[in-house]
Amino acid sequence: MLRVLGVDPGLTRCGVGIVEGVPGRPCTMVHYEVVHSDPDEELAHRLLRLDRRFAELITEFAPASVAVERVFAQNNVGTVMGTAQAGAIAIVAGARAGLPVTLYTPSEVKAAVTGSGSADKAQVTLMVTRLLKLAAPPRPADAADALALAICHVWRGGTRDKLAAALKAARR
Secondary structure (H helix, E strand, O other), rough: OEEEEEEOOOOOOOEEEEEEOOEEEOEEEEEEEEOOOOOOOOOHHHHHHHHHHHHHHOOOOOEEEEEEEOOOOOOHHHHHHHHHHHHHHHHHHHHOOOOEEEEEEEEHHHHHHHHHOOOOOOHHHHHHHHOOOOOOOOOHHHHHHHHHHHHHHHHHHOOOHHHHHHHHHHHH
């Protein structure tokens, strides 16, 4: 059983989802939430809030790995910067805990959970709800996206985790 912490990075709304499962089988939802921060708050404090919450979640739920959405270029540079900063905090939190961290593009995640790399947010939310057999869709969409990231990683068998471990062992 692989337990994964999925992170849909965002500075104002950061989706977090934890699932466990094995490749080729339905996953089980363990936890999800959205970590909020006030846009008027100083950047350092917003990032610190994320760092502390990730540390708490890792301690409380003991995931085996972390899956983070890879930031892609958008027109709004400010949004990209905040998303990248939040993603970096998730990566560092996982690394600090000694966990393998894997980045996935939005298309990889969409393809894994819907079968189409061009699925929209509504389709991802619908499939996450069905796949995890939830009574209601996770809200907001950031939470559904984080759960989708975690499902994607489980279904890929943590293959990037295994590759990273093998490369690390080979370097020794």
